[in-house]
Amino acid sequence: MTVLLHEEFVVTRGDYKNAGSVSSAIKDKLRTIGIDAKILRRISIACYEAEINMLIHAWGGLITMDVSDDGTVRFVFKDPGPGIPDLDDAMTPGFSTASDDAREMGFGAGMGLPNIRKVSDDFDIQSSPEGTTITLGFHL
Template sequence: MESILHKEYTVVQDDYVNAGKVSSDIKSTLAEIGISPKVIRKIAVASYESEINLIIHAWGGKVFMDVNDDGSVALVFKDPGPGIPDLEKALTPGWSTASEKARGMGFGAGMGLPNIQRVSDEFNIESSPAGTTLSLLFRSPV
C-alpha cells in the first residue's frame, strides 16, 4: 500500500472561527479525485470530530491525509498534549471534559471519539502527557 496523495494541515488551539476548514478541504479533495460519496461522508464525520478535538481539547495539532493506491484513505491527527488521562472514559459515549465555552456552542456531547470509532474501518489512538496520536483508515468499497 503506497500513498499517491499526501496533504498536511495545522490546527490551532481555541480557533473556533476556522473550525471545520481542514475537514472541508479534505472532503473536497477526496471528491475531486473520485472517492465514493459514501466513504467521504464517513471521513467527513471523523475528520470534523478529530479537528474539533484538536481545537477544544489539545493544544492544537497537525493533520496528515494520505490517499493510498488501493483507494483507502488514512488520516492521522497528532497533537503535542496535554494527553487524554483516561482513554477508556474518553471512548465512552456521553463522557466529556469540554469547557463551558465549548459546551455553549454545542460541543462536548461526549460523542466525538465514539462517532469517529464507529465510522472508521481502522481506529488507533495512543496518548500520553506528551501528546495524542489518532490514526484512522477508511477503505474504499471494491
C-alpha cells in the same frame, strides 16, 4: 503500496472561527478524486470530530492524509498534548470534559471519539501527556 496523494493540515488551538475548515478542505480534496459519497461522508465526520477535539482539548495539532494505491485513505491526527488521562472514559459515549465555553457552542456531547471509531474502518488511539495520536483508515 504507493502513496498517490499526501496532504498536511495545521489545526490551531482555540480557533473556533475556522473550526471545520480543515475537514471541509479534506472533503473537497477527496471529492475531486472521485471518492464514493458514502465513504466521503464517513471521512468528513471523523475529520470534523478529530479537528474539533484538537481545538477544544489539545494545543492544536497536525493532520496528515495519505491516499494509497492499495485503496485506502489513512489519517494521522497528532497533537502536542496535554493528553487524555483515561482513554476508556474518553471512548465512552456521553463522557465529556469540554469546558463551559465549548458546551455553549454545542460541543461537549461526549460523542466525538465514539463517532470517530464508529465511522472508521481502522481506528487506533495512543495518548500520553506529550500528546495524542489518532490513526484512522478507510477502505475505498
